[in-house]
Amino acid sequence: MPKPAFIVDGHLEFSILQAICKDSPLRRLNTNGDSVVVSKMAEKAAPVIRLLGNRYYPVYIVSDREDREESCEAMEAQYLSELKLRGIDITQIKIVFCDRMIENWIIADVEMIRGEYGDCVSAGETEGCDGKTKLRQIMSGAQERYSETVHGLRLFKRCNPARIAENSPSFRKLVLALEDRCEWLARHGVFCASLVDRQA
Known part of the structure; x- marks a missing residue:
């Protein structure tokens, strides 16, 4: 391939x-x-x-x-x-x-965000909003100030792509486009076949 x-x-x-x-x-x-x-x-x-x-x-x-x-x-x-x-x-x-920015994919892993910052986000409010502002609001409740360079990569690496795909149609589209070419997705058991019906 x-x-x-x-x-x-x-x-x-x-x-x-x-x-x-x-x-x-x-x-x-x-x-x-x-x-x-x-x-x-x-x-x-x-x-x-x-x-x-x-x-x-x-x-x-x-x-x-x-x-x-x-x-x-x-x-x-x-x-x-x-x-x-x-x-x-x-x-x-x-x-x-x-949709709208990479931070939307981070907050789409609701389980990870709740584990880090408490019950502060629900699955229905992660796509299409201002993800960066939402993440700042979430972190401010824990007396932290979101910095893209300090927190962005760290938080994303804690995400489970299966949970992101569950809540984010735009991330799901990326997974399908990758056509099982990504080892990170494979390690988490995320494959195109499991998402095709949901995307449709």
């Missing part, structure tokens, strides 16, 4: 994927922020994809929806369209947007 490559927006996504997909090439675009339009993201991603050549398949692009009004699905479709306009073979590309 060919080795995949990953392209991400920001520092936390880079650190997380570096930790869980250690053997795959990883590139960071620095295009995070809801003021960055999808066409600009594609403009920066296209030359990176070309530099990766045909040595890796698929090339995964993981980005944040943040405060944009468009749905994750609409942004993913627009991103692919913009890449195609720039001459990229989009059959090798898989794009997943977090």
Whole structure:
């Protein structure tokens, strides 16, 4: 099976994927922020994809929806369209947007969050909200101040991907896109076959 490559927006996504997909090439675009339009993201991603050549398949692009009004699905479709306009073979590309940011995937492991900070979050309030603000609120109750660089990777590494997938459709989409290529998911017993019916 060919080795995949990953392209991400920001520092936390880079650190997380570096930790869980250690053997795959990883590139960071620095295009995070809801003021960055999808066409600009594609403009920066296209030359990176070309530099990766045909040595890796698929090339995964993981980005944040943040405060944009468009749905994750609409942004993913627009991103692919913009890449195609720039001459990229989009059959090798898989794009997943977090809804709304990587912190939403962290708080989607409700059991882990409750174990760390008490009964402060429920499964129905983890996707589509401002995940970073929600995590700050959760941690402030324990007299801690959330820092992406200090807490983000540590908390994500404590997460169980099966529990994240249970509560986060956008993370579930990533799991399905990975097509059982991720050892971290396999170690936790998370495989595509167990999620297909739920995604549908």
